[in-house]
Amino acid sequence: MSEMTQTASSVLQASASGVMLEARELVKRYRQRTAVNGVSFQVPHGEIFGLLGPNGAGKTTTLEMIEGIRKPDSGTAILAGLDIRHRKNAVQRLIGVQLQATTLFPELTLLETLTFFRSLYPTGRDPRQLLSEVHLEEKAKARPQDLSGGQRQRLALALALVNDPQILFLDEPTASLDPQSRRMLWDIVLALKEQGTTIMLTTHFMDEAQILCDRIAIMDNGEIIALDTAAHLIDRLxxxxxxxxxxxxxxxxxxxxxxxxxxxxxxxxxxxxxxxxxxxxxxxxxxxxxxxxxxxxxxxxxxxxxxxxxxxxxxxxxxxxx
Ligand SMILES: Nc1ncnc2c1ncn2[C@@H]1O[C@H](COP(=O)(O)OP(=O)(O)OP(=O)(O)O)[C@@H](O)[C@H]1O
Known part of the structure; x- marks a missing residue:
């Protein structure tokens, strides 16, 4: 079986079993400090799963270990049935990552930027269609540096979607955005969920977690201290x-x-x-x-x-x- 066929069959199996993402006992230490201390959870297909916690709780480190950007000291992540330790390249073709600060080519227009990133993958989405989904069709000929903060975040989201990912990762997607831009981004994220994308995000905004996430893991000091739907977490009080x-x-x-x-x-x-x-x-x-x-x-x-x-x-x- 070719690697492509193997990956496709693994995605199909993961979708059928219902689990698209699993963190298994992830641990990351920086010198004396344990940033992530044995984090485990499962995310079913099509769910929006949120990591909510204060600054320094270990959310970004957890996310980056799952994405394969940071190597865990122990533990692993399984994405669409593929272990990130052994199948990192295959995993990275299946996922989309919206980066906190995306540095782009200043001489390329938005459409050219998306077309360039799309060309790096064998399959993916139509750049014009993506621009329209993130409400930037009128900015097709603008350059990244001429965009507002909210428009930049939406461009970063479009870039995360060029390879038509099965799982989308959003790290603080609305940090430093005004209320109107935040709501616009929330609507786009909810529309992606409607299309069946599994989404994992980090946030320290409780309203964002409450509105977007099917389930929320509350993180503090590198550990998950509660994990449930917002309604159940609140009911426990x-x-x-x-x-x-x-x-x-x-x-x-x-x-x-x-x-x-x-x-x-x-x-x-x-x-x-x-x-x-x-x-x-x-x-x-x-x-x-x-x-x-x-x-x-x-x-x-x-x-x-x-x-x-x-x-x-x-x-x-x-x-x-x-
Ligand atoms: N490269 C690094 N070297 C040393 N310590 C780090 C490094 N990256 C993160 N840390 C530390 O690990 C802990 C967890 O950081 P992390 O960025 O994962 O938290 P976070 O919950 O995402 O916080 P924030 O919301 O501020 O991004 C923090 O104490 C942070 O200072």
Whole structure:
């Protein structure tokens, strides 16, 4: 069997078995520091899988070991059934990598740039079609250095797609982008998922992880400390919502504890944070309680827990220090 045929059959088997990517006990040390400490997970075909964690957690190092850019001290990664240690070239034809800072040829237009990178692979996507998918068709004749930050990120994404990859890797895809550019990039990523691409990304934005990822591995100090869907990770907190309120008269925390579905009360002066397993009955009872006693709620804020709360609960620290 030729190498091409072997690779194709391995991809077919991986798709059929459902697992497109597997990290097995990956370890990477830099001098005394263990940057990645025994990371394992599996990503099924067609999933968007996210590594979420603070700066220095080991996300990029993990990603680069899986991509074959960095050699693990121990452990390995299997992509579409191929072990990166033995089949690095075959793996690299199957994957697309969006780099954080892509240095390009300043004299080539966008279309020429994509056409050049496309020519490095035996098969791949049509450069014009790619430009249109990343909403850069009007910039076909522009040069990379004339693009905005968001447009550059989208060009980097198009470049990662030239070889029509089975698995796409995005490292902090929306770092330093404005909200509109971030949303545009999210839509493109979700469209790629619709087309069946398996995607692995790193981020330290919890909203990004929550919106894009089917499952999220939370990383801290080189280890995965939780792995699940965003909804399940949040469910584990046991609280569905918090009601943050300020009351204009003396209220006893013990009274608020008797409201339905309340799990915990935190108090500072006249401010109360009520943790509840079911927001609506608690809120209704709180308003009734205030009404009956002639108490005015001078401030009221209801929020549902986020991945930030999950990280805080797991580590005692904020995901993104203020
Ligand atoms: N080439 C290197 N030499 C020495 N230490 C390194 C090297 N690359 C990364 N590290 C260290 O390994 C740890 C993990 O870094 P890594 O870049 O993987 O984290 P990260 O979660 O991707 O963070 P960020 O969000 O800042 O990119 C950090 O402490 C970092 O300083």
């Amino acid at each position: 046991g609280a569905q919502a918090t009601i943050d309120c300020k009351l204009n008269s003396h209220t006893v925390a013990a009274d608020l504890e008797t409201l339905p579905a309340v799990t915990k009360i935190r108090q500072s002066a006249e401010h109360f944070v009520i943790f509840t397993a079911e927001m609506q009955p608690t809120l209704e009872a709180l308003l009734q309680y205030a009404n009956q006693r002639g108490i005015t709620l001078t401030e009221l804020q209801v929020s549902t827990p986020t991945l930030e709360d999950v990280f805080l609960e797991l580590t005692g620290r904020q995901l993104r220090p203020e």
